[in-house]
Amino acid sequence: MTQNSYIGRFAPSPSGPLHFGSLVAAVASYLQARSNQGKWLVRIEDIDPPRESKGAADSILRTLENFHLCWDDNVIYQSEHMDRYQQCLHQLYQQQQTYFCTCSRKAIKKVSPFYQGHCRHQRKQPSKDFSIRFYNPEPLTQFYDEHAGKLLFPLESFEHDFILKRKDGLFAYQLAVVVDDMDEAITEVVRGADLLDSTPRQIQLFQSFARTAPRYLHLPLVLGKDGDKLSKLTHAEPVDNAPANQQLFKALQFLQQSPPATLQKAPVNELLQWALSHWQPGLIPSIKSYR
Numbered sequence: 001m002t003q004n005s006y007i008g009r010f011a012p013s014p015s016g017p018l019h020f021g022s023l024v025a026a027v028a029s030y031l032q033a034r035s036n037q038g039k040w041l042v043r044i045e046d047i048d049p050p051r052e053s054k055g056a057a058d059s060i061l062r063t064l065e066n067f068h069l070c071w072d073d074n075v076i077y078q079s080e081h082m083d084r085y086q087q088c089l090h091q092l093y094q095q096q097q098t099y100f101c102t103c104s105r106k107a108i109k110k111v112s113p114f115y116q117g118h119c120r121h122q123r124k125q126p127s128k129d130f131s132i133r134f135y136n137p138e139p140l141t142q143f144y145d146e147h148a149g150k151l152l153f154p155l156e157s158f159e160h161d162f163i164l165k166r167k168d169g170l171f172a173y174q175l176a177v178v179v180d181d182m183d184e185a186i187t188e189v190v191r192g193a194d195l196l197d198s199t200p201r202q203i204q205l206f207q208s209f210a211r212t213a214p215r216y217l218h219l220p221l222v223l224g225k226d227g228d229k230l231s232k233l234t235h236a237e238p239v240d241n242a243p244a245n246q247q248l249f250k251a252l253q254f255l256q257q258s259p260p261a262t263l264q265k266a267p268v269n270e271l272l273q274w275a276l277s278h279w280q281p282g283l284i285p286s287i288k289s290y291r
């Protein structure tokens, strides 16, 4: 494999069994990687124990196997990378790109919907509880999505100095995901549009580590009956509750790949094979409406 080869990934957090929204992300990222003759990696994002449920990681992996979504290399667990996250955080500290924040969520909300940089100059470790924030005087306000094109993020619409390490000592998603995407040399991230707002921050972290960010392709969100985003936290139904071939057929329909009706009852591997040889990311519905 050459250095420029495609490496994609699916990175679920183990907060419950795989639901339809995550299946769509898994299928799309898999098809995109395989149709580019690339690798497809699976990473379990288990760095937030209070939100995780026991056995969920194994259940997700078993479900992926049921769907014949076979990953390359070993499954990666973020919980095994704490030292590496700390090392990268320290690098940002040495580059003077972090500071200590002692603000409470309540105090921040009192002033404005977003944290306004109150502790920006706190470079010495305080004696009371603190989070560590990214010092970000020039926030990125746009990026290019592989499907939707240029997306804009007005300065007033997000928190500039985002958290890298939380008050409770846990590493923030933004830092962990960038370190792993960097270390695994991911070339393209295919994921749900619920993470759109995270993308400019993640690109900035890549820049801070003097690395090129991967390409990003965001997928439309699967919405529940009430219009809410499906998630494990809203008790979306696990995909295991229905036959895998039916769910895969539905996922392909959601991605507007128009699987032929004759394949509706085909076994999973046959359907997946069809999807791979007919994969057209350009047909995926637009995410423009999320911004």
Ligand SMILES: [Zn+2]
Pocket (backbone or CB within 6 Å): 100, 101, 102, 103, 117, 118, 119, 120
């Ligand atoms: Zn603060």
